[in-house]
Amino acid sequence: LLGGLIKIRGDRCWRDLTCMDFHYEVSAPCRVRAEHPASRSLTHFIELLVSYSVSPPSPQAILIVSGNLSFLNWLTMVPSLACFDDATLGFLFPSGPGSLKDRVLQMQREIRGARPKPRFGSVVRRAANVSLGILLAWLSVPVVLNLLSSRQVMNTHFNSLHIVNTYGAFGSITKERTEVILQGTASPNASAPDAVWEDYEFKCKPGDPSRRPCLISPYHYRLDWLMWFAAFQTYEHNDWILHLAGKLLASDAEALSLLAHNPFASRPPPRWVRGEHYRYKFSRPGGRHAAEGKWWVRKRIGAYFPPVSLEELRPYFRDRGWPLPQAL
Template identity: 35%
Template sequence: MEWFTAGDYWWSRLAFQRTLAALYLTAFLVAASQFRALLGEHGLTPVPRFVARVPFRSAPSLFQLHYSDRFFAAIAWLGVALSAAVLVGAADAVPLWAAVLMWIGLWALYLSIVNVGQTWYGFGWESLLLEAGFLAIFLGNARTDPPVLVLWLVRWLLFRVEFGAGLIKIRGDRCWRELTCLDFHHETQPMPGPLSWFFHRLPTPLHRVETAANHVVQLIVPFALFTPQPVATVAALTIVVTQLWLVLSGNFAWLNWITVALALSVVDGRLIGDLAGLSDPAERGGPPVWFAVIVIAATALVLVLSYWPARNLIVKQQRMNASFNSLHIAGAYGAFGSVNRHRHELIIEGTNVQPVTADDAAWQEYGFYGKPGDVRRMPRQWAPWHWRLDWMLWFVALSPAYGRSWFDGFIERLLMNDPDTMRLIRDNPFPDQPPTHIRVRLYRYRFTTWHELRETGAWWHRTYVRDVSPPVRLGPETSPHTST
């Protein structure tokens, strides 16, 4: 069985699994802190309503068997405890079978959440976390060297993430082919970070270099992942550097960090050990027969399911961030096949002034954690934390269709000062008494120039576009009604 394992990747496996555990921990904490307002029994898109119309085979989840807010909280906090235990090394301190069960537990718990998460969990990094988590089940623990077959499957996943993202850009918006997309992207991305303003103000030639380098890293470098060392390590580290550049330039939840985790599994473990000043691990035994059997079975399953994402890479109508099965194994990935040239933001305002007038002085603005609002507030760094409501409000500003199932309910909860909803909002201008009316306006935002920033201290300049919703109030049926 010497061919079955790769001792040189012991430290690589450790780096991948511990980073993955940290991301699981983040994801479960996000779920625990935000689910009541979004998915709870009285949430914007309640899980009970979803499972009543979607069968188990289409969305396998523990919540298909039973749902209550208390049960969801228990699942989320169990995931927090389990991922924290794996992060500090519990999975390496127990027998191999117990470590496998721990990783299965993490995957199954988060799968249960994602499969009932609806629009709030429709992002590519959810499936990516699940697919990486599925592969981690079969990488073993400190009792054995990592299986070669699974290491290759992790490389195949990393290849699809990078190469798929590169293809979707080249096939999509022409600005990627013209090397001009980064003239707009740093300003119009869903949730800018504290350095996004500075990235946007880089000289135009540097934006061209950024874009060209992105094409090289996503369309050429991934093929080097399948070459012998040290070339594969150089390719992986190139991807790591690129992902850290993206971390600095914006907030993309854990997308960049999980890509870093995948890349670490490709780096020669001896290099990781040397850089970290770690001695070689103790002698390990060979893998048990039962472990070899499940690894081979899992490899066969992933290879069969890989037909669909592999085909997706070569067809003209490439799908972006698509799952081809309800287990979220062997999916398709990609990002920013098109780039917005202008940024629009929904600004939500309330008033208690009677009678209701159009006078702006009578209206007070709600502030969000990640979504731009106050022009003087520097964007914050949140990733890998994920503010789901803020992201979806960015999409609704692009098209009201993204909010068809929940936006009216969100306005209703603002009019009620719903405590769970208010926990997702940074600045509630009506902490003691809910507003009598809410209105929604659309503004065009742009980053200020160097001169404007020095003169006004404002990071953004905004221009009123139109009213999205006139003033509404709660009607007798406790739903928003247009004010008369």
């Protein structure tokens, strides 16, 4: 529900049903390619109407396939399992005399035929449950009033316990996708016209235009995710990316294990590493780029950070108290 409210009260494109024209292409570090007009209104239907009931797994399954948001939707599905009774889930367990399923059914038959006197522990637990329900209802009052307000505030908390909060994702979306591409060269002169720059490839985020978008769910590639956010800002706001560059210059094994392809795997480490800023768009089905086997069309925007060497980064590392990477 909150995800739906933040959309209809956020970016105008959600109200005129055009956000989904961009959403699959620009959101998340590695979005599957899926563009269908029905998804424009289906998003509002699921989040604003279906959410009033305990959400069944099927809408979440749609989001898992199309949203590619790692483990988030899987976690949302877990509470819905409580909506299914034992008879519905019984097929998951072996049947037969003496089996777990048989013993559970026997216990249920015995409980139905008897009305045991409530024990002290069950009374305490019931009192605790009722008290917790009353507390949550009381704490929910300002949250509900906020949701009904025309000046709704999202992604905030209303009490010191930080429970019963308002949260909604993708209230506004960007209309274009940019990516930071890390490159290395073995050339002694980074400014030389004949310097050959080679791309590092990440596990899942867009890089090589010919690589098919991958499905990460339920896994979460945190470095890919951070690189996606870094592309919205400058490297001055993300000094960790220069820390990563230093690791690549030293061919650090742990850092390289987070990548899919190291162009210097069987060679000495690069002498220089730089970050390039690109704009990415899906190739058009049936178009020239798609015919060439390219899923993406990319265009260089400019430099994200200039070429740096390991020697140049030493003072940068020292000022921040980072351990100096040791070149192999």
